Amino acid sequence: DFQPPPKAIEALARAANEGWNKYTSTYGIPELREKIAEYFLSKYGDYTMDNVLITIGGSHALYIAIMSLVDKGDEVLIPDPGFVLYAPHVMLAEGKPVYYTLKIENDFRPDIEELKQLVSKKTRAIIVNSPNNPTGGMLEEEDVKAIADLAEDYDFYIISDEVYNVFVYEGRHVSFLEHSDRVLYPMSFSKVYAMTGWRIGFLAAPKEFIDQAMKLAYYTIACPSAPIQKALLDIIGDPEVEEYVRNMISEFKRRRDYVFKRLSEIPHITVSKPKGAFYVLPKYDLEIPSEELAMRILREKDVAVTPGSAFGPHGEYHFRISFATSMKQLEIGLNRLEEFFFNI
Ligand SMILES: Cc1ncc(COP(=O)(O)O)c(C=O)c1O
Structure with missing residues (x-):
């Protein structure tokens, strides 16, 4: 964003x-x-x-x-x-x-x-x-x-x-x-x-x-x-550009902390706290292939996550969330994800 x-x-x-x-x-x-x-x-x-x-x-x-x-x-x-x-x-x-x-x-x-x-x-x-x-x-x-x-x-x-x-x-x-x-x-x-x-x-x-x-x-x-x-x-x-980058990274850190905390409270999910980049790849314990899971989350909750299988065979039973979007959007998306996993 x-x-x-x-x-x-x-x-x-x-x-x-x-x-x-x-x-x-x-x-x-x-x-x-x-x-x-x-x-x-x-x-x-x-x-x-x-x-x-x-x-x-x-x-x-x-x-x-x-x-x-x-x-x-x-x-x-x-x-x-x-x-x-x-x-x-x-x-x-x-x-x-x-x-x-x-x-x-x-x-x-x-x-x-x-x-x-x-x-x-x-x-x-x-x-x-x-x-x-x-x-x-x-x-x-x-x-x-x-x-x-x-x-x-x-x-x-x-x-x-x-x-x-x-x-x-x-x-x-x-x-x-x-x-x-x-x-x-x-x-x-x-x-x-x-x-x-x-x-x-x-x-x-x-x-x-x-x-x-x-x-x-x-x-x-x-x-x-x-x-x-x-x-x-x-x-x-350029010092002004460097400052811009620093501020952007502190915002990403804030999002990383928030996303990690929220995901840690959702059932069926294991999460490793991201140390860098702006992605998190939770693993889930349901017998649903990740492509099917991602499609269900999209259709039922209007939230886009990437199926882990897109990233290789061992990505299966994971899904990727990008936190390169606003806190507001992240909050809405995570609320819906939480509902999805609570009710599945
Ligand atoms: C790990 C990694 N490498 C390389 C790239 C390529 O970046 P770009 O072609 O936009 O410079 C990306 C973009 O998402 C990436 O995630």
């Missing part, structure tokens, strides 16, 4: 008025790449603009990372439940998704022993997503280190989707960039600046990789949108 910071909207109008309406380099505007390297990546190591390719959102960054990396028959470890694009992107590259499970009993953290058993000679990469959509879970530093070690030992890449890295309500977000140099890092401005429709993000990776990914970008999109890139360049690091 948030809109982009007002300064971002002003910067976009200004960019178009100033003539930023032409193609840019496929890599993106050099000044923006430089600023991203300095502002978002330099705290993790020696990153320069050569490590950055501007993309059409995180989805595109993820797609070109996977298409550049994965060949026919390669295996890619994927979180289950996990974000809906991972498996299809791997399949588009003719690779094979191999699911690792995230269980509510373990606060949706992976089981490292399971991961070890799933690694094979064909493993090309693991996709990790912390904070996580749809679970709201977050990896601990020990998980990050263990996965980084595994990637090193078995020579595969880590595709680390950290697009919710500022939406953290408890503990510290640990980036894979702190612990490994074999990371492909698809990033998005959709969430942090509430600009999902602007379609802007970037891919950070070793230079050789960026140069290959750029070719894929060239043949598919020519370049990212010029005025949007210019607007981003103007607002990244």
Whole structure:
């Protein structure tokens, strides 16, 4: 329900008025790449603009990372439940998704022993997503280190989707960039600046990789949108924008606390308190498939939840709630959910 910071909207109008309406380099505007390297990546190591390719959102960054990396028959470890694009992107590259499970009993953290058993000679990469959509879970530093070690030992890449890295309500977000140099890092401005429709993000990776990914970008999109890139360049690091983001995150924390409290009081439901992102994935104890349950909740209560099965086989018997909507709407929705589960 948030809109982009007002300064971002002003910067976009200004960019178009100033003539930023032409193609840019496929890599993106050099000044923006430089600023991203300095502002978002330099705290993790020696990153320069050569490590950055501007993309059409995180989805595109993820797609070109996977298409550049994965060949026919390669295996890619994927979180289950996990974000809906991972498996299809791997399949588009003719690779094979191999699911690792995230269980509510373990606060949706992976089981490292399971991961070890799933690694094979064909493993090309693991996709990790912390904070996580749809679970709201977050990896601990020990998980990050263990996965980084595994990637090193078995020579595969880590595709680390950290697009919710500022939406953290408890503990510290640990980036894979702190612990490994074999990371492909698809990033998005959709969430942090509430600009999902602007379609802007970037891919950070070793230079050789960026140069290959750029070719894929060239043949598919020519370049990212010029005025949007210019607007981003103007607002990244702006103190007013930073404050806007901070306030938005405190509002999300308030919602997270409220949603968790309400769900904890509803029968048939087990809930793990989200540590980050803006989702919660309750598990229920009824013998109703999640798609059917979600349709019933929609028809009978006019409330939209996402069936857990949309996120992978282990998403079954869960449903996802997004709290990217107002407190008022959340209150109405949760009242109706409560009625639904009390009367079922
Ligand atoms: C985990 C995750 N990764 C990536 C994305 C892609 O974001 P976008 O393409 O809007 O930048 C999303 C969007 O919902 C997401 O939830």
